[in-house]
Amino acid sequence: MFSDSYPPIEVSLSDLPYQVIDEEIYIPISDGTRLAARIWKPVASRTEIFPSILEYIPYRKRDDTRIRDEEQHAYLAGHGYVCVRVDMRGSGDSEGIQLDEYLPIEQQDGLEIIDWLSKQIWSNGNVGMFGLSWGGITSLQLATHRPPALKAIVPVGASVDRYYDDGAYFVGGLAGETIGWGGVMFALNGRPPDPVIYGNEWRDAWMKRLEEPPLFMKTWLEHQQRDDYWLQGSVCTDYSRIKIPVYAVSGWTDCWPNTVMRLMKNLTSTRKGLIGPWSHLYPNRAMPGPGVNFLDEMLRWFDRWLKGIENGIEDEPMLTLFRQEDVPVDPCHNWRDGVWLDAQSWPDESLMYREIWLSPEGTSDSPAQGQMSINSPQSTGMMSGDYMPGYGDIRNAQMPGDQRNEDAGSLCFDMPIQKVPLDIIGTTTAEFEVSSDAGNGLLAVRLCDVAQDGSSTLITYGVMNLAQRDGREVQASVVPDERYCISLTLNDTAYRILKGHKLRIAVSNAMWPIAWPVADKHNLTVHLAGSRIILPNVELKQSDDDRVIFQPSRVAETSKVSVLEPDLPSRTILEDLTTGKRTLTIRNNFGKTHLSSSDLMISGFTQDQFEISNTDVHSATADYQFSKRYKRDGWDVETFGKMTMTCDQDAFFLRGEVRALEDGKEICCRRWDERIPRKGF
Numbered sequence: 203m204f205s206d207s208y209p210p211i212e213v214s215l216s217d218l219p220y221q222v223i224d225e226e227i228y229i230p231i232s233d234g235t236r237l238a239a240r241i242w243k244p245v246a247s248r249t250e251i252f253p254s255i256l257e258y259i260p261y262r263k264r265d266d267t268r269i270r271d272e273e274q275h276a277y278l279a280g281h282g283y284v285c286v287r288v289d290m291r292g293s294g295d296s297e298g299i300q301l302d303e304y305l306p307i308e309q310q311d312g313l314e315i316i317d318w319l320s321k322q323i324w325s326n327g328n329v330g331m332f333g334l335s336w337g338g339i340t341s342l343q344l345a346t347h348r349p350p351a352l353k354a355i356v357p358v359g360a361s362v363d364r365y366y367d368d369g370a371y372f373v374g375g376l377a378g379e380t381i382g383w384g385g386v387m388f389a390l391n392g393r394p395p396d397p398v399i400y401g402n403e404w405r406d407a408w409m410k411r412l413e414e415p416p417l418f419m420k421t422w423l424e425h426q427q428r429d430d431y432w433l434q435g436s437v438c439t440d441y442s443r444i445k446i447p448v449y450a451v452s453g454w455t456d457c458w459p460n461t462v463m464r465l466m467k468n469l470t471s472t473r474k475g476l477i478g479p480w481s482h483l484y485p486n487r488a489m490p491g492p493g494v495n496f497l498d499e500m501l502r503w504f505d506r507w508l509k510g511i512e513n514g515i516e517d518e519p520m521l522t523l524f525r526q527e528d529v530p531v532d533p534c535h536n537w538r539d540g541v542w543l544d545a546q547s548w549p550d551e552s553l554m555y556r557e558i559w560l561s562p563e564g565t566s567d568s569p570a571q572g573q574m575s576i577n578s579p580q581s582t583g584m585m586s587g588d589y590m591p592g593y594g595d596i597r598n599a600q601m602p603g604d605q606r607n608e609d610a611g612s613l614c615f616d617m618p619i620q621k622v623p624l625d626i627i628g629t630t631t632a633e634f635e636v637s638s639d640a641g642n643g644l645l646a647v648r649l650c651d652v653a654q655d656g657s658s659t660l661i662t663y664g665v666m667n668l669a670q671r672d673g674r675e676v677q678a679s680v681v682p683d684e685r686y687c688i689s690l691t692l693n694d695t696a697y698r699i700l701k702g703h704k705l706r707i708a709v710s711n712a713m714w715p716i717a718w719p720v721a722d723k724h725n726l727t728v729h730l731a732g733s734r735i736i737l738p739n740v741e742l743k744q745s746d747d748d749r750v751i752f753q754p755s756r757v758a759e760t761s762k763v764s765v766l767e768p769d770l771p772s773r774t775i776l777e778d779l780t781t782g783k784r785t786l787t788i789r790n791n792f793g794k795t796h797l798s799s800s801d802l803m804i805s806g807f808t809q810d811q812f813e814i815s816n817t818d819v820h821s822a823t824a825d826y827q828f829s830k831r832y833k834r835d836g837w838d839v840e841t842f843g844k845m846t847m848t849c850d851q852d853a854f855f856l857r858g859e860v861r862a863l864e865d866g867k868e869i870c871c872r873r874w875d876e877r878i879p880r881k882g883f
Contacts (some may be wrong), residue, residue: 205757210486210755212273218280218758220244224400226295227742229288231314238263238295238399239288240271242279243324248552250377253328253353253508254284254319258312259337260293260300264396265802265832270484272799273757277497280758283504284324288315292391292411293330293577295399299414300391302421303336304364304435312344318353328508330827332356332500339368341562343435346443354507356500358680359482361458362441362465365432365674370422372457372589374674374690375644375665375717378824379589381847382810384419385826385858389843391415393830396800397837408839408862412870417858423878428674441468447516448473448493449503451496453488454526455601457590457740458552460694463629466521466548474503475521475548476751477696479538483589486755487534489596494757501751519544522745525627527698528849531604531657533587534774535731542745542752543627552741553628560707569734574613575727576711579816581784582611583646583713586660588788598790599773605650605658605708612710613728616652624699628738630692634709635732637685640724642882643668645688647714647735650706650781651699658681658706664692665717669882677882685729692819707735715786715812719819721851761799769793783821785813792830806840808829823848838865854878 215222223243228236235518240263244252255278261267267287267807275285291311293302300308320327331341345355361367365808376456378707392415394408425431430764435437448469450462454477461473480488486496503656507512520696526540531857584609592756617624649661671688672678680686699705711726712719745752770791789807806829815821824847831840840863848855858874 260290262294268376272760275760323388338346357843365428378715381824382826385845389546389828402765521545525696533603543742578710584705602660612708615707640722648708781861
């Protein structure tokens with residue numbers, strides 16, 4: 203069967219076709235701003251020219267992604283590419299200020315970088331892009347502008363819809379967990395450039411980063427519907443703008459598992475997709491495994507479209523996916539059993555659907571009569587796992603746990619025990635008829651795999667705010683006790699429910715902290731005659747395990763990292779029996795490490811805390827803290843960020859703080875105290 207080489211095998215640069223050199227450079231932008239880049243070049247004759255591969259993100263090449271960059275860019279460069287890792291405007295060692303995510307100026311900078319790369323003396327004029335998360339989204343966005351030199355992209359863990367998938371309004375609800383993302387971004391922005399690279403003006407640049415940017419989360423809360431703010435930069439508004447080959451990659455436990463199938467369905471250009479069991483990391487490092495040989499597969503894609511090598515990759519199956527089975531309920535698991543399957547196109551011609559109607563007895567093959575109501579404990583959802591699991595470390599306990607406690611706070615509709623396996627592959631739709639006894643309402647639907655011992659594994663889920671039943675762009679009124687027909691899609695998945703197990707459809711009106719509670723405590727009534735789920739399935743062939751992607755994964759060797767103090771992650775749920783509040787705390791202490799190649803000692807932590815009372819929708823509190831410290835002889839700096847969000851019936855309240863310390867002394871402190879009216883949320 204498939205290789206279980208995991209993590210990747212490190213390869214000495216001397217074993218690659220080309221020797222590699224790297225250097226720090228600045229790329230000039232037309233408005234006078236200089237963007238910092240680290241560039242890896244093959245050592246070759248003066249007459250030999252190469253394509254370029256660009257990764258363009260705001261996550262500090264000097265330290266945050268340094269080791270990952272060396273693994274990947276040096277490896278690609280050793281195969282005959284000039285690889286460039288650029289810090290976005292206002293991040294890392296680049297000049298300028300970053301004022302928000304995905305702004306037009308960010309895209310314009312990217313277009314200028316691509317043009318600059320294509321005109322260098324070592325360039326053959328062709329540029330490719332790859333990137334994870336923000337970098338994957340950026341590669342898709344830049345492709346829509348059709349710069350002539352950009353020939354192919356590999357977006358990983360990316361999003362095509364900034365509203366539905368990205369930061370604040372994740373999967374249809376105002377996500378409590380994205381408060382942390384809003385907090386991390388303004389804290390990340392407040393870190394200084396490295397004086398070794400930036401020069402003597404580094405402190406002035408640091409002060410501008412601390413003093414000028416707005417509070418990102420405030421901006422996001424001011425746009426509670428899917429308006430032009432979110433549509434700018436959302437690829438899904440017009441897929442036809444992308445004309446170049448796209449190889450899209452994601453994982454079932456990534457926060458954006460739907461992107462690959464959407465791109466396969468909607469793009470008309472040459473495209474290819476890969477979906478594994480992974481979290482929000484590159485698939486040769488992500489957990490849970492099995493991983494894949496990502497870099498060699500990406501090389502084949504770029505060899506075909508940037509070098510013109512006829513390797514046949516475009517003739518292989520359009521979509522390769524991992525069908526999971528019997529997933530552990532242990533939130534620390536690092537491996538999933540299953541099988542790799544291939545689809546020649548997507549949607550595959552064998553795609554079929556099965557209707558499952560809700561009934562008082564569980565499920566049926568036809569509509570049933572009656573109604574059932576639920577008022578879920580507001581902490582329902584705490585065992586759903588991280589919305590963006592992104593650490594390759596099982597101690598973080600980021601996967602969903604046993605859903606039995608969540609099921610206890612939900613209406614559960616169980617299918618009979620399976621006599622044969624039941625496969626779910628694709629996009630599940632839930633069509634419900636519901637009513638609320640208040641002026642708003644929330645519908646959350648989970649599919650779970652119930653084993654013979656009663657344990658319940660989360661397969662997929664979806665959320666709908668009843669005020670958005672007519673579209674994400676609309677804030678519709680909710681009339682108490684009026685019936686509404688709701689249609690929502692659950693996250694894409696590929697999953698096999700084994701013989702002896704059963705499928706559970708769990709319905710709740712709370713899913714904290716995935717979805718912030720709506721403004722009123724309410725009873726949600728499900729009217730059974732109009733309520734069903736539509737399960738997808740396809741008949742796919744098992745993948746050929748001799749393909750390059752399933753061979754042992756390889757990365758380049760990296761510079762030395764010394765662990766001076768180990769990291770100490772923790773994840774706890776506490777319940778105060780006196781107040782009735784439950785608190786989920788996720789802490790990642792980064793420990794203390796030393797990067798030899800940049801002579802930096804790095805330490806810090808993040809902490810997310812989500813608190814709520816089971817009986818009070820206005821008790822929701824999301825608190826985020828972040829700290830990062832950088833130190834070498836003669837340089838000791840630290841940035842600390844904190845953000846807290848609360849609410850009442852009418853408004854959200856944001857309290858934020860960012861502080862900067864130099865040599866242990868505070869040199870800057872900004873605070874925010876904002877009130878933003880609720881608009882349907």
